[in-house]
Amino acid sequence: MVRLTAAGDKAAADGLEVSILRFSLPGIGLAGFLGFGLAGMSDKVFKMSQTWLSIAAVLWIVLLAVLFFVARPAIKAFRDGDAAARGRIMMATGISHLILVVTLYLMIFKPGA
Known part of the structure; x- marks a missing residue:
C-alpha cells in the first residue's frame, strides 16, 4: 500500500489512512x-x-508520536493533493519500521536484564 501511495494513488492513501487510524x-x-x-x-x-524495558517504553512513545503527528497528517495532506507529502509518508513509514525492529530486538534479547 505504501508503494501505491508513493506512486500517487489517492485511493491507496485513503486506505493507508484508515489502516493507521483504525x-x-x-x-x-x-x-x-x-x-x-x-x-x-x-x-x-x-x-x-531495567535498561531494555525503559528503552522500549521510550521507543513506544516515539512510535505513537511518529504515527500520530507525522504519518497521519502527511497522509491527509497527500489525500488532499499535496504531492510533497509522499516523502513524509515514506519517512514516517521507515522510522516506524526501524522502531519496531529495535523494539522487537529489545523484547527478544533483553539487553541489560
Missing part, C-alpha cells in the same frame, strides 16, 4: 499498555529500571 494506532497503543501491565504484574521479574 488499526495501527489503537493496536500499538493497546500492545504497549498490555505489555507494561504484564511487566508490572510480573512478581518483580521485570522492573522499569
Whole structure:
C-alpha cells in the first residue's frame, strides 16, 4: 500500500489512512499498555529500571508520536493533493519500521536484564 501511495494513488492513501487510524494506532497503543501491565504484574521479574524495558517504553512513545503527528497528517495532506507529502509518508513509514525492529530486538534479547 505504501508503494501505491508513493506512486500517487489517492485511493491507496485513503486506505493507508484508515489502516493507521483504525488499526495501527489503537493496536500499538493497546500492545504497549498490555505489555507494561504484564511487566508490572510480573512478581518483580521485570522492573522499569531495567535498561531494555525503559528503552522500549521510550521507543513506544516515539512510535505513537511518529504515527500520530507525522504519518497521519502527511497522509491527509497527500489525500488532499499535496504531492510533497509522499516523502513524509515514506519517512514516517521507515522510522516506524526501524522502531519496531529495535523494539522487537529489545523484547527478544533483553539487553541489560
